[in-house]
Amino acid sequence: MKKLINDPNAVVQEMIEGMIAAHPDKLKTIPGTTVLVRKDAPVQGKVGLVSGGGSGHEPAHAGYVGKGMLDAAVAGEVFTSPTPDQVFEAIKAVDGGKGVLLIIKNYTGDVLNFEMAAEMAEAEGIKVAKVIVNDDVAVEDSTYTTGRRGIAGTILVHKIAGAMADTGASLEEVEAVAKKVISNVRTMGMALTPCTVPAAGKPGFEHGEKEMEIGMGIHGEPGIEKTEIQPANQVAETLVNKILEDMPLVEKDRVAIMINGLGGTPIMELYIVNKKVAEMMKEKGIDVHETFVGNYMTSLEMAGCSVTLLKLDDQLAELLDAPSDAIAFKKS
Amino acid sequence: MKKLINDPNAVVQEMIEGMIAAHPDKLKTIPGTTVLVRKDAPVQGKVGLVSGGGSGHEPAHAGYVGKGMLDAAVAGEVFTSPTPDQVFEAIKAVDGGKGVLLIIKNYTGDVLNFEMAAEMAEAEGIKVAKVIVNDDVAVEDSTYTTGRRGIAGTILVHKIAGAMADTGASLEEVEAVAKKVISNVRTMGMALTPCTVPAAGKPGFEHGEKEMEIGMGIHGEPGIEKTEIQPANQVAETLVNKILEDMPLVEKDRVAIMINGLGGTPIMELYIVNKKVAEMMKEKGIDVHETFVGNYMTSLEMAGCSVTLLKLDDQLAELLDAPSDAIAFKKS
Amino acid sequence: MKLTIARAKEWMLTFNQRIQEEKDHLTELDQAIGDGDHGLNMARGFQEVVKKIEPTNYDTLDALFKDVAMTLISKVGGASGPLYGTAFLRLSTALKAESEANREKFVEGLKAALDGIKARGKAHRGDKTMVDVWEPVVDYVQSQSTIHLSQLNELAKEKMEETKDLEAKMGRASYLGKRSIGTIDPGAASSYLLFASLADCFQKGEMD
Amino acid sequence: MKLTIARAKEWMLTFNQRIQEEKDHLTELDQAIGDGDHGLNMARGFQEVVKKIEPTNYDTLDALFKDVAMTLISKVGGASGPLYGTAFLRLSTALKAESEANREKFVEGLKAALDGIKARGKAHRGDKTMVDVWEPVVDYVQSQSTIHLSQLNELAKEKMEETKDLEAKMGRASYLGKRSIGTIDPGAASSYLLFASLADCFQKGEMD
Numbered sequence A, B: 001m002k003k004l005i006n007d008p009n010a011v012v013q014e015m016i017e018g019m020i021a022a023h024p025d026k027l028k029t030i031p032g033t034t035v036l037v038r039k040d041a042p043v044q045g046k047v048g049l050v051s052g053g054g055s056g057h058e059p060a061h062a063g064y065v066g067k068g069m070l071d072a073a074v075a076g077e078v079f080t081s082p083t084p085d086q087v088f089e090a091i092k093a094v095d096g097g098k099g100v101l102l103i104i105k106n107y108t109g110d111v112l113n114f115e116m117a118a119e120m121a122e123a124e125g126i127k128v129a130k131v132i133v134n135d136d137v138a139v140e141d142s143t144y145t146t147g148r149r150g151i152a153g154t155i156l157v158h159k160i161a162g163a164m165a166d167t168g169a170s171l172e173e174v175e176a177v178a179k180k181v182i183s184n185v186r187t188m189g190m191a192l193t194p195c196t197v198p199a200a201g202k203p204g205f206e207h208g209e210k211e212m213e214i215g216m217g218i219h220g221e222p223g224i225e226k227t228e229i230q231p232a233n234q235v236a237e238t239l240v241n242k243i244l245e246d247m248p249l250v251e252k253d254r255v256a257i258m259i260n261g262l263g264g265t266p267i268m269e270l271y272i273v274n275k276k277v278a279e280m281m282k283e284k285g286i287d288v289h290e291t292f293v294g295n296y297m298t299s300l301e302m303a304g305c306s307v308t309l310l311k312l313d314d315q316l317a318e319l320l321d322a323p324s325d326a327i328a329f330k331k332s
Numbered sequence C, D: 001m002k003l004t005i006a007r008a009k010e011w012m013l014t015f016n017q018r019i020q021e022e023k024d025h026l027t028e029l030d031q032a033i034g035d036g037d038h039g040l041n042m043a044r045g046f047q048e049v050v051k052k053i054e055p056t057n058y059d060t061l062d063a064l065f066k067d068v069a070m071t072l073i074s075k076v077g078g079a080s081g082p083l084y085g086t087a088f089l090r091l092s093t094a095l096k097a098e099s100e101a102n103r104e105k106f107v108e109g110l111k112a113a114l115d116g117i118k119a120r121g122k123a124h125r126g127d128k129t130m131v132d133v134w135e136p137v138v139d140y141v142q143s144q145s146t147i148h149l150s151q152l153n154e155l156a157k158e159k160m161e162e163t164k165d166l167e168a169k170m171g172r173a174s175y176l177g178k179r180s181i182g183t184i185d186p187g188a189a190s191s192y193l194l195f196a197s198l199a200d201c202f203q204k205g206e207m208d
Ligand SMILES: Nc1ncnc2c1ncn2[C@@H]1O[C@H](COP(=O)(O)OP(=O)(O)O)[C@@H](O)[C@H]1O
Pocket: A108, A109, C030, C034, C035, C036, C037, C038, C039, C041, C042, C077, C078, C079, C080, C081, C083, C117, C120, C121, C122, C123, C128, C129, C130, C131, C170, C171, C172, C185, C186, C187, C188
């Protein structure tokens, strides 16, 4: 394991200290927790937004804390959902009197722990709403199962719900727009190499020298197909087509695109993937409102990428364009 | 070689197309070249800023093109300086009548090719000035040799010179402030794993399973010492101390810090490094004006990091704080 | 038979011991169809539980089980933390202010715990989760006039083993679809250890 | 002996052939003390040079060498592109409007080329660069009344080999400091091939 760390069991705590040291004017932490909060929280008269999950997906989620996006991010152990007491601390820290929206990625652990936190908060009289992001089309959707995972599309929920909260909207309104994003966003990913959880010390799985995996999850959950490494154009086609199967787009539809790197893939390659994705959109007459290319929702040092498509209407486009001063999602 | 590419010999061209597709409102390219230019270039009455170098260091340098930073970036083949005709095209595209500053990383190839381009431009009556960034303290400095390499500190030159140009300053003034940054900035790096140039197909070197290298260059140039992997705290100390040997800092000095990832290292680890760097600054009573943590000057998928310290005075601090809308260095 | 505070404590200590022994095995099961942390999660959580309850003197069962629940909830995370946490919280509530529970009361408490798991996790029997052990065990203790400890143990074990052939519908293993068939569910395996520990702690052959 | 247009072309074609043959060797030298692209750079550049000059009819030597220079400058990049490019540009300028060059004129041109390399790269003899081959070769052709082609070849080879023991002061190898000792400089090696090709193209034993 080749990592720049001190103690595999202290990575989350040390990372948080390093974040506070780097961004003391933007972030603060609640002592004794792994919660990162907007420096000026709670913002009175604004719905508070809390997200989080296991660590190892940086800059998610602390990088999305800031004016115009999240009010707090709760960091669990690497790839492990945070516990309800931590989430509860975050809720208390950001409640500015208009209630708090929890943005949860759809994993059983995250859902259960955030739900329990919501119950604790409600017991203390804080109004809480929850939305569950499940953008990963690699997983079969079904109301009878755990359903789809939440991956990179989550960041667009943060952005748009954050902008809505900034307008002074009510908790119900912010929740409604977050749900609209969720119903309009789809992601499909692939991986070329595994990653190593520091405390585990060795990779969670292995791929062959020439193998890649379509549909792999951001914690190394198995994908839907292992194949020989394909050219970037073919990978882009596979990912986009899988999304379009689930969410058909027609001419003149408007989308935002996110080409997300999983941590170990050079930015150069992400742009090469985007070249093809943009061509496909052009061919289909789809209007690309904005494209984000970078490492937004990573999986430690995993090599690979995901493509996210968010179908926009006027409201979503306007909120997406709104300013944000989150460290990893600055917009002006 | 596990890469998301199509043709190893077309990576630069395809990347540029992907960039233009992603950021059509910010960037344009000069057909038939590998030059990326600010959409609204040439900006009349402003000194134009051109940088560039071999590709594989993304987001450097195209990610730093935008209002408040560079006017154009010239991309060479992977790890190979661009040719003078390409640089010349960039100079012509950004000259708004006040002359053009070339920001060059100190590698023989870069220096020679940019110099020839400057001669071509001068022959056409365009005023050109050049600054050469040599922030890498891993290399022995000497006026009789090629001297130090230019690495991550270059981005702070882009930022501050760009802000100066935005004030309407003359070419001489912009050149002077760029030189001031260069004389105040130092970087020291280390690597854990090698990277693979796509056209080469295999890593340029190998490290042992438990080996790291202090002082390695961003093209895989050998460093000053190979050792067993050390804890992040020790690595941070080694890097900072090497910088301080060369540029002593005293109590109350003000600095900007950049913790730069080489491409394959998770953001989590960069923050763990920053924790220690920040502690060292605090111990020495040094005032940290701003900290940048992220992948700014990469080496494809190499794992490792560099630490940059820039000593600030009031002028440099103010220019560093100025807004920028470059894709990879947004500031408001 | 009565559930005294001493016996309840012993149950938790025995369970912890079994968990620590089987930690790697539980993790291996989770590596096969989940994310490979179930053994770590349970071991971390129950180590903290023991640290909390062992030196504490309790006057009531609900105070003890509340400490178990809150420790699990705040130390485990993942799916199993809130699920086991909820189970012990419901058990605590059912035993409100009792310093010991007769069989009927205890069985009521176990039923409440199961209902808590189901309410929280929304899994049904057959979804390849811990519910596949909990529900038949609770059915058994509710329906029998005489509870044979060895039968209880055997039943829990059998139901755990039956999860091997199921396709996961809930939890992380559900992403695997049919590929989840062939491995015992890790949460079912830890739940079996819970009931095996319970049986162990009542030294007689019957629970009356 | 005269440098005619045909002979100049032949020189470039022969050099290209040698470069293509020695491409891997040049790259290996650069892998040891540089960034491992010198063979690739030279091969790419001279392939383009040949593509450009082979089908073209030239009336003057300067037009031919200007095409060589401009092709190298625009296709090679790195350190060697501008250096070889400058050398051929200076050679071109020195031979302005000539359709053939006598020995004196040609030697003047080579001296101008060397001066170009030194002006551009600021390297001195002993810095472990191509200058360590170019300068002694130019000194030789300037100082001898009779130029023996085999001597020219031998001298270039010897000087190339001597770079092995030098510590690099310029170029990428300089980062290695003393560790650059023990490998022949790649640019010195390609420069040796340039002069070896020159010697080959004048079939006689002397150049007069
Ligand atoms: N919705 C659910 N209802 C009941 N039990 C569940 C549910 N989801 C998961 N589980 C149980 O939790 C176990 C996994 O626990 P653990 O590995 O600790 O958490 P995680 O899956 O978050 O890593 C599964 O084996 C299963 O028995």
